Amino acid sequence: xxxxxxxxxxxxxxxxxxxxxxxxxxxxxxxxxxxxxxxxxxxxxxxxxxxxxxxxxxxxxxxxxxxxxxxxxxxxxxxxxxxxxxxxxxxxxxxxxxxxxxxxxxxxxxxxxxxxxxxxxxxxxxxxxx
Amino acid sequence: xxxxxxxxxxxxxxxxxxxxxxxxxxxxxxxxxxxxxxxxxxxxxxxxxxxxxxxxxxxxxxxxxxxxxxxxxxxxxxxxxxxxxxxxxxxxxxxxxxxxxxxxxxxxxxxxxxxxxxxxxxxxxxxxxxxxxxxxxxxxxxxxxxxxxxxxxxxxxxxxxxxxxxxxxxxxxxxxxxxxxxxxxxxxxxxxxxxxxxxxxxxxxxxxxxxxxxxxxxxxxxxxxxxxxxxxxxxxxxxxxxxxxxxxxxxxxxxxxxxxxxxxxxxxxxxxxxxxxxxxxxxxxxxxxxxxxxxxxxxxxxxxxxxxxxxxxxxxxxxxxxxxxxxxxxxxxxxxxxxxxxxxxxxxxxxxxxxxxxxxxxxxxxxxxxxxxxxxxxxxxx
Numbered sequence: 001x002x003x004x005x006x007x008x009x010x011x012x013x014x015x016x017x018x019x020x021x022x023x024x025x026x027x028x029x030x031x032x033x034x035x036x037x038x039x040x041x042x043x044x045x046x047x048x049x050x051x052x053x054x055x056x057x058x059x060x061x062x063x064x065x066x067x068x069x070x071x072x073x074x075x076x077x078x079x080x081x082x083x084x085x086x087x088x089x090x091x092x093x094x095x096x097x098x099x100x101x102x103x104x105x106x107x108x109x110x111x112x113x114x115x116x117x118x119x120x121x122x123x124x125x126x127x128x129x130x
Numbered sequence: 131x132x133x134x135x136x137x138x139x140x141x142x143x144x145x146x147x148x149x150x151x152x153x154x155x156x157x158x159x160x161x162x163x164x165x166x167x168x169x170x171x172x173x174x175x176x177x178x179x180x181x182x183x184x185x186x187x188x189x190x191x192x193x194x195x196x197x198x199x200x201x202x203x204x205x206x207x208x209x210x211x212x213x214x215x216x217x218x219x220x221x222x223x224x225x226x227x228x229x230x231x232x233x234x235x236x237x238x239x240x241x242x243x244x245x246x247x248x249x250x251x252x253x254x255x256x257x258x259x260x261x262x263x264x265x266x267x268x269x270x271x272x273x274x275x276x277x278x279x280x281x282x283x284x285x286x287x288x289x290x291x292x293x294x295x296x297x298x299x300x301x302x303x304x305x306x307x308x309x310x311x312x313x314x315x316x317x318x319x320x321x322x323x324x325x326x327x328x329x330x331x332x333x334x335x336x337x338x339x340x341x342x343x344x345x346x347x348x349x350x351x352x353x354x355x356x357x358x359x360x361x362x363x364x365x366x367x368x369x370x371x372x373x374x375x376x377x378x379x380x381x382x383x384x385x386x387x388x389x390x391x392x393x394x395x396x397x398x399x400x401x402x403x404x405x406x407x408x409x410x411x412x413x414x415x416x417x418x419x420x421x422x423x424x425x426x427x428x429x430x431x432x433x434x435x436x437x438x439x440x441x442x443x444x445x446x447x448x449x450x451x452x453x454x455x456x457x458x459x460x461x462x463x464x465x466x467x468x469x470x471x472x473x474x475x476x477x478x479x480x481x482x483x484x485x486x487x488x489x490x491x492x493x494x495x496x497x498x499x500x501x502x503x504x505x506x507x508x509x510x511x512x
Contacts, residue, residue: 009260028376030261036376056282056380058274059327060266064250067266072324075267077275077375085375087262096327100282111265123265 006119013123016048016106018084029084050106052078052126055085057102059095066112074098078106078126090126103129131228133349135359135512138167139471141342144459145309150339152186152242153198159341159464160199160238167345167355173232174205178219178239179463180212184252186245195238205232211367212256213412215239216466217496217505220344224365224507227346239467240341249337253462256499258373270334270413272374272500274326277415279381281328286418286433288328292319293437294414295332295456301443302453304483309338309459333414338459342467344474352512358478363491364399364508366392372502383501386423390495393506394425397491401425404508405489406476407447408469410497411454417441420495421449424506443484451476451484466496470507477511 011017012030019031023040031043057076060067067073074095079085088106090098104126111123140162142155150158156177164170175196183189189208196206211218216239223237243249254263257272280286296316302308314332322332345355352359368388371377377384394400401424409424411417418432426447427435435441441449452458452472455465473492475481490511497504 036371055375056275056279058271058278058329059324060268060271061324061326062250062268062270063266064254064263064268065248070266073266075265075271075275077380087265087267087373087375089265100278121264 003119006121014108016050016124018046018048018082019043020046027082027084029086046082048080048082048084050124052080052104052106054090054098054100054102054104055079056100057090057098076126078104088124088126090128092127105129132230134224134227134346134362135349135352136344136362136470136474137347137352137355137359138163138169138345139343139474140166141307141468141471142340143307144338144340144461146244147339148244152182152188152240153194155242155339155341156195156238156240157198159343160236163236163343163345169234169345169355172201172204172234172236174226175236175238176219176222177206177208178215178237178466179208179241180210180215181252181255184255185247186242211503212498213410213462214466214496214498214503214505215463216342216468217494217507218367218466220467220470220507221365221367221505223346224362227348233347233351235346236343237346237467238341238343239464241461241463242339243337243461244339261373261375268326269500270326270329273413273415274329275374276380276419276500277328280415280418283381284430284433288320289316290418290433290437291328291333291414292316294411294417295319297436297442298411298450298454298456301451301484302457305453305458308453308457309336310457311453329413329415335412335455335460338461340459340461340464340468342464342471344467344470359512360474360477361510361512362507363510364393364397364506366396367503367505368392369503370501372499374500381419382429383419383423383504385501385504386420386495386497389504389506390424393508397508399491399508403491404447404493405491406451406473406486407449407493407495408452408454408472409449409495411450411456412460414456416497417449417454420497424493424495443486448486451481451486466494466505469494469496470509473509477509
């Protein structure tokens with residue numbers, strides 16, 4: 001991944017920065033310039049709580065080349081208490097136990113490596129709440 | 131707006147066509163469509179292709195294909211909407227003829243997936259790169275999450291999913307153009323290798339090469355070319371969120387519903403009037419979601435449709451008589467046009483062993499990504 005692009009995406013990936021529409025209250029992660037619900041343009045920043053609930057999930061058995069060593073791994077759409085939803089891996093557990101309704105916390109982790117000499121890419125992964 | 135008809139069709143066999151290049155497949159399908167109509171010229175053409183650039187390193191397909199087809203000089207442009215590229219090419223051709231801008235317009239869908247590209251990564255470019263692919267999800271993974279949401283909400287079972295594949299392979303076994311014209315049992319589907327839980331290999335459409343072409347003209351000129359034109363009576367394209375996480379209900383495909391409603395309205399018909407349909411079964415769960423969004427069954431009731439024979443040939447609404455993407459193959463850009471050809475054959479009574487009796491009104495639905503774009507056409511035999 002080219003460094004300018006990676007740098008641009010750091011606020012949302014590192015700090016879970018989202019946007020809340022001042023018009024209708026919809027929370028989007030990451031923040032958008034225009035609210036997809038009401039087309040409002042006044043968006044305030046907010047940081048998401050590092051926790052959420054699994055909405056739907058899968059276990060990837062045939063992964064992309066960059067994730068070959070990790071398969072099988074669980075992925076889920078997670079919803080935070082603020083109502084933001086996003087895609088993430090669910091780790092530190094048996095992948096098949098990740099099902100809708102599971103409570104997770106979000107932890108800052110290494111997501112991927114860009115080849116042998118590329119940059120290390122970080123973000124959040126979900127971990128089941130014990 | 132003028133009334134528009136399909137007057138000719140041509141397609142390659144779908145499969146791993148090692149000996150055929152992107153341009154050769156294009157010319158084979160396009161030439162067959164013109165010959166079928168007895169036409170020797172076109173005014174313009176649309177090339178639907180998801181990613182010639184990534185699969186084969188070739189962009190600028192509009193002029194390349196016009197040149198290869200011996201038609202250098204005509205207007206020709208590449209259109210893209212991921213796996214809905216073919217359906218969108220057909221829609222652009224329809225709009226151009228309907229508007230009166232051109233009389234003879236060719237719509238061609240094409241894809242060359244087996245020339246060595248990393249297919250998983252190329253297909254994933256149709257998902258959200260920043261929000262989905264970054265974290266390691268694949269296309270089967272996205273549809274697996276749709277499947278799990280559907281199972282959670284409506285009690286759909288893995289056996290329901292398997293029946294979609296079994297049914298479509300039964301249909302595809304009767305199609306000489308199909309990549310896998312062979313039948314499978316429920317047990318074989320349910321014991322095939324896991325790709326992304328709960329989806330197994332035999333829930334997934336294959337990686338394919340192929341091309342498909344249709345020639346369009348105004349209905350009032352169609353009799354110059356064929357005794358059996360097929361009218362396009364409805365055409366609608368709709369979009370939805372690219373990322374699955376941005377959808378209120380991950381088990382429902384809003385873009386499919388919107389595109390269906392648009393096409394029904396334009397045609398002045400409803401789902402109960404449709405006698406044969408091709409829908410975008412890139413994964414078994416996709417057919418279940420699409421027949422719900424198109425109104426063939428109630429929301430949440432798509433699971434048992436294949437198992438109960440509702441969507442089989444001989445059932446209430448035969449779906450994917452061609453074998454669908456599952457058995458016929460899914461050269462992504464070609465799929466939307468190939469679906470239209472199946473309906474064209476059905477409405478002309480030329481579908482052979484898979485003919486639906488007395489089919490007069492047919493529908494084709496082609497989808498991009500995990501449902502971010504959907505295009506629906508409704509056809510009527512003349």
